[in-house]
Amino acid sequence: MSININVSDLLSFEKEKIILKDEYELEPLSYAGEEISFLSPLKVDIFLERIRSGILLSGKISTNVELSCSRCLKKFPFRVETKIREIFTFKEKMELFKDEETVKEILPEKIVDIEPSIKEMLILSLPTKPLCDPECKGLCPVCGENLNEHQCDCETEFIDERLKILKKLKDSM
Numbered sequence: 251m252s253i254n255i256n257v258s259d260l261l262s263f264e265k266e267k268i269i270l271k272d273e274y275e276l277e278p279l280s281y282a283g284e285e286i287s288f289l290s291p292l293k294v295d296i297f298l299e300r301i302r303s304g305i306l307l308s309g310k311i312s313t314n315v316e317l318s319c320s321r322c323l324k325k326f327p328f329r330v331e332t333k334i335r336e337i338f339t340f341k342e343k344m345e346l347f348k349d350e351e352t353v354k355e356i357l358p359e360k361i362v363d364i365e366p367s368i369k370e371m372l373i374l375s376l377p378t379k380p381l382c383d384p385e386c387k388g389l390c391p392v393c394g395e396n397l398n399e400h401q402c403d404c405e406t407e408f409i410d411e412r413l414k415i416l417k418k419l420k421d422s423m
């Protein structure tokens with residue numbers, strides 16, 4: 251999918267600004283080996299304006315996605331709200347913007363596709379270790395029970411094992 255905007259009126263100085271307020275249904279995103287689905291349409295509230303040798307896109311985007319908790323694996327809704335900024339220029343002028351982090355191309359038909367920029371911003375705003383709750387207790391390493399929902403009776407040896415090793419170390423000193 252692409253979100254194409256015709257910028258010929260900007261480039262020909264007929265328009266000062268293009269304002270875009272719209273909603274889009276996006277396909278799930280692939281991120282870190284996972285499919286992230288959208289729980290609500292993507293809201294786009296941006297404008298495009300002419301700058302020297304290009305077009306500047308700025309504004310904000312927001313949506314709700316579904317993430318998997320990195321501790322208990324449960325899916326949970328996550329709100330994404332982020333600013334967006336991107337410069338578009340013609341292929342032969344890319345060099346002028348080499349100090350910018352990213353620059354995208356204005357297609358020969360005087361069209362810019364803002365979808366790749368939006369996807370990049372969305373991915374950048376996702377947490378690297380998603381948590382359903384900052385206090386999430388995770389899964390029991392023995393029986394796999396979700397410890398947020400039930401407390402199992404397993405003896406978790408993890409800490410004990412480490413203590414044993416410490417004790418051994420101390421004894422041998």
Ligand SMILES: [Zn+2]
Nearest residue numbers: 319322382386
């Ligand atoms: Zn969790």
Ligand SMILES: [Zn+2]
Nearest residue numbers: 390393402404
């Ligand atoms: Zn357990």
